[in-house]
Amino acid sequence: MTEPAAATTTALREGDAPAGTPHGEAWGALARTHAAVTQRLQEALAQGDYPPLPWYEVLATVADAADQRMRMGDLAEVLVITRGGLTKLVDRLVKAGLLERTFCETDRRVSYATLLPAGSTLLAEMRPVIVGELQIAFSANISEAQAELLREMLDRVRSTACGGIA
Amino acid sequence: MTEPAAATTTALREGDAPAGTPHGEAWGALARTHAAVTQRLQEALAQGDYPPLPWYEVLATVADAADQRMRMGDLAEVLVITRGGLTKLVDRLVKAGLLERTFCETDRRVSYATLLPAGSTLLAEMRPVIVGELQIAFSANISEAQAELLREMLDRVRSTACGGIA
């Protein structure tokens, strides 16, 4: 609708803002790199007959939490997925015997995802696979200092992106 | 996503030690930032009654290509999605009148996703929404020079992630 802005033949290379501005290019690189690394991690896990990446993320996050348990809502927020999605994801891990649901005494609305020994064991097996792939992807290309800088810049971007939330 | 990087000195017990390496943290930040920004972009599009983000990515990519058309395989590779997934994604855009399938004379296996005027028009409407959100997320936090550095680091990581099964 609106106006043509078409100039389909002339504006081939200039009207494409995301590909033109430095920030747009940075976002494109971020998206593609995320997809590529994720794909690689999933391949590595599948090759070792391990569960998919989201399982690892849940296990690793819960394992790092105090008492190795987390409220469902907090977990969903950290993983940046919806609560409904997390409910079903945790369902699968519970069914697999890796997590259990526990409940809060003082507030009976909240439920925790709590790590079970089997989950801890599996995590210990999966972590080297993930860490190894990340070593290949990152260490070969950027120094530790650069990695810190990278993390710092990304966290700043995220802080604003989450502006409406955090 | 790995860990929120809180406990800096956690004993390695039972093998379930948190991966507190700089590279691991960089990956965690990358994953969370990607998820957060993606979520924000999708919200912005939904609020304006625009199609979902993958549609935008297809349209923007094809619009940047020569003759505003791309081979299906190349498009899938750039977008880092499977070919089967792309077939169905393009199906939807074709059904919406935004793209059309065209074919190669010299190699009748290949088919192109070709931009239609309606797709170009819609892209012109969606782009400001995306660019605006990216401005908010990036410009407010990092300079253009930093954005270039960010992109450069990410591209290096991706080059390895895509390349060798080293």
Add this chain to the structure above:
DNA sequence: CAGAAATGCTTGTAACTACAACTATTGTCT
């Protein structure tokens, strides 16, 4: 202390995605 609003989580439904198997066309080797 009701009754309304807010919070925390789960479920129903629909849409999207990946994986594997399949068709069709092209390239290669003898």
Add this chain to the structure above:
DNA sequence: AGACAATAGTTGTAGTTACAAGCATTTCTG
């Protein structure tokens, strides 16, 4: 040529995700 392998895309099926509605519990207000 003729057979075999490789490439390009599509389709069938199953699993996963998001969105919106729903239930249970807690908090706020008059």
